[in-house]
Amino acid sequence: xxxxxxxxxxxxxxxxxxxxxxxxxxxxxxxxxxxxxxxxxxxxxxxxxxxxxxxxxxxxxxxxxxxxxxxxxxxxxxxxxxxxxxxxxxxxxxxxxxxxxxxxxxxxxxxxxxxxxxxxxxxxxxxxxxxxxxxxxxxxxxxxxxxxxxxxxxxxxxxxx
Numbered sequence: 222x223x224x225x226x227x228x229x230x231x232x233x234x235x236x237x238x239x240x241x242x243x244x245x246x247x248x249x250x251x252x253x254x255x256x257x258x259x260x261x262x263x264x265x266x267x268x269x270x271x272x273x274x275x276x277x278x279x280x281x282x283x284x285x286x287x288x289x290x291x292x293x294x295x296x297x298x299x300x301x302x303x304x305x306x307x308x309x310x311x312x313x314x315x316x317x318x319x320x321x322x323x324x325x326x327x328x329x330x331x332x333x334x335x336x337x338x339x340x341x342x343x344x345x346x347x348x349x350x351x352x353x354x355x356x357x358x359x360x361x362x363x364x365x366x367x368x369x370x371x372x373x374x375x376x377x378x379x380x381x382x
Contacts, residue, residue, distance in 0.1 A: 225292050226300045231275055233285040240285045240311075242318040243268050244301075246294035246371060264321035265290050284316060291371045294322070301371035305378050315375070318382040322370040330358035334365060334381070 227247065233239060245264025272288045293299025305312065317337075333341050338361055345357045365381055367373035372382030 224300050224303050226304060227290040228287065229272060230285050230287040231272070231280065231282060233283055234281045235283040237285050238314050239283075240287050240315045241282075242287050242289055242315060242375075243271050244289040244291060244318065244320045244371060245322065246291040246300070246320075248292055248295050250295035259324045261294065261322050261324075263324055267321040291320075294371055298369075298371055298374050301374035305374045305380075309378065312375075312378050312380050315380045318372055318375040318380055320370050320372045320382070327355065329356070330360060332360045332362050332365070334363075335361050337381070 230240075245266070245268045246261045247265045249258050249260055249262065268288050268290060272286075275282070275286065289304070291298075291300035291304075294301070331341060331345075338359055341359050345359060348357050365376055367376050375382040
């Protein structure tokens with residue numbers, strides 16, 4: 222089976238070997254709970270737009286930001302599982318893996334570890350200031366848990382997702 226993840230990155234300036242992954246999946250599934258391109262055209266667009274905005278702003282991140290559009294998510298997380306398998310020696314350098322796979326539904330917040338909360342508070346306060354009618358809340362948990370999207374491949378390998 223061939224897997225074709227789409228990968229691009231902005232190299233880090235201070236810690237280029239450390240990576241933050243921003244992602245979505247580009248396959249779609251027209252079935253219960255998903256409506257064709259909504260799942261996951263919305264998440265793919267978020268990853269692409271984040272990359273576009275950072276490049277346009279001439280951002281110089283401390284860590285490398287790797288943007289990945291996964292293939293085969295709907296068929297069993299195939300692209301992300303293969304990526305984890307192919308890059309397992311480098312996973313200890315991945316600080317976090319983000320995936321937007323919520324469709325067009327308002328999500329209202331993020332589940333984070335207590336150690337992550339200070340970092341997210343700053344970002345969430347900026348979003349809440351810009352969009353006060355769509356407040357983002359942080360829910361602190363003792364352990365990040367899996368789900369049925371590509372972040373689960375990373376959680377299974379011990380990478381925060």
